[in-house]
Amino acid sequence: QKEVEQNSGPLSVPEGAIASLNCTYSDRGSQSFFWYRQYSGKSPELIMFIYSNGDKEDGRFTAQLNKASQYVSLLIRDSQPSDSATYLCAVNPRPGTGTASKLTFGTGTRLQVTL
Amino acid sequence: DTEVTQTPKHLVMGMTNKKSLKCEQHMGHRAMYWYKQKAKKPPELMFVYSYEKLSINESVPSRFSPECPNSSLLNLHLHALQPEDSALYLCASRTLGLTGRSGYTFGSGTRLTVV
Numbered sequence: 001q002k003e004v005e006q007n008s009g010p011l012s013v014p015e016g017a018i019a020s021l022n023c024t025y026s027d028r029g030s031q032s033f034f035w036y037r038q039y040s041g042k043s044p045e046l047i048m049f050i051y052s053n054g055d056k057e058d059g060r061f062t063a064q065l066n067k068a069s070q071y072v073s074l075l076i077r078d079s080q081p082s083d084s085a086t087y088l089c090a091v092n093p094r095p096g097t098g099t100a101s102k103l104t105f106g107t108g109t110r111l112q113v114t115l
Numbered sequence: 116d117t118e119v120t121q122t123p124k125h126l127v128m129g130m131t132n133k134k135s136l137k138c139e140q141h142m143g144h145r146a147m148y149w150y151k152q153k154a155k156k157p158p159e160l161m162f163v164y165s166y167e168k169l170s171i172n173e174s175v176p177s178r179f180s181p182e183c184p185n186s187s188l189l190n191l192h193l194h195a196l197q198p199e200d201s202a203l204y205l206c207a208s209r210t211l212g213l214t215g216r217s218g219y220t221f222g223s224g225t226r227l228t229v230v
Contacts, residue, residue, distance in 0.1 A: 034218040043205055043221040044158065088157060090218070102148070102171060103219060105157040 003027060004091050006106035014114050019076040021109050023089030026070070033065060033072045034103065036088040044088055048074060079113045086110045121206050121222035129230055130196060136225045138189040138206030147189045148219065149181060150205040158205055164189060165211065196229045203227075 005024045013019045021035075032051040036044035050056045050063040050072065062075040072091075076083055089106040119140045128134050138147065145166050150158035163171035164183040172181075178200075180192040189206055203226055207219035 032218075036218075036221075041203075041226075043203075043224045044219075046218045046220070049218050102160050102163060107157050 002106075003093075003104045004089055004106040006089050006109045008107055009110040010112045011109055012112045012114055013079050015079060015081060017079050019079045019083065019111055019113070021074040021076075021087050021089075021111065023072045023074075023106055024070055025072070025091045025104075027091070027093045028067075028070060030070075030091045030093055032092040033063070034090040034092075035061075035063060035074045036090060038086045038088060038108070040085075076111075079111075081113050081115060084111055084113045119206055119208055119220050119222035121225050123225060124223065125226045125228075127228045127230060128193065128196065130198070132196075133192070133194045135193065136191040136204055136206075136227075138191075138222055139187055140208045140220070141187055142208065142220065143186075143210070144208035144220070145186060145211045146209045147183065148207040148209075149189070149191050150207060152203045152205055152224075162191075193227075196227075198229045201228045
């Protein structure tokens with residue numbers, strides 16, 4: 001079982017629809033969760049983070065976390081063509097203790113927003 | 116200043132060349148990372164520096180040599196690379212001591228081509 005799993009896609013949604021991106025993780029001790037957006041040929045950009053169960057909203061983006069099910073998702077409302085990118089889920093496997101731990105990345109989901 | 120600056124943005128080098136990639140941040144982050152990313156793959160961790168000390172080396176070949184001269188700078192020295200080392204090299208930084216709740220800030224990357 002991979003540590004962080006994502007469907008590679010592509011996930012195709014029409015403009016204006018809700019895009020739902022999903023991620024599961026294997027380490028039950030994981031504490032914090034991140035969504036990065038990466039355009040082709042560019043570096044990843046942090047768009048959301050969450051560490052408490054429930055929903056966290058920021059503009060058109062909502063992150064959802066369910067630690068019991070080891071599941072984190074990203075919803076994008078009113079999807080725009082400019083949202084077309086690869087979305088990487090990243091998990092911090094343990095709390096920081098002053099030693100730099102490493103984020104574990106999923107393989108990413110490619111989102112295509114069609115006109 | 117909320118940026119991680121990487122130079123150069125593009126680099127073409129021969130297999131016998133020696134070159135260096137540079138990364139700089141002024142956010143006071145004490146953890147810095149080198150990642151390698153091939154097309155359509157997630158970032159792959161190479162090295163982690165914590166408080167200017169190498170804390171993680173993910174079994175990277177010795178033709179890659181990291182250096183952290185101070186808390187703001189991170190270098191990656193390259194020597195005798197192979198064509199398969201061609202990739203996007205990403206530098207990232209994060210703060211420490213916040214129970215692992217901070218994500219990475221990535222630089223814009225160096226696109227390396229080995230000929």
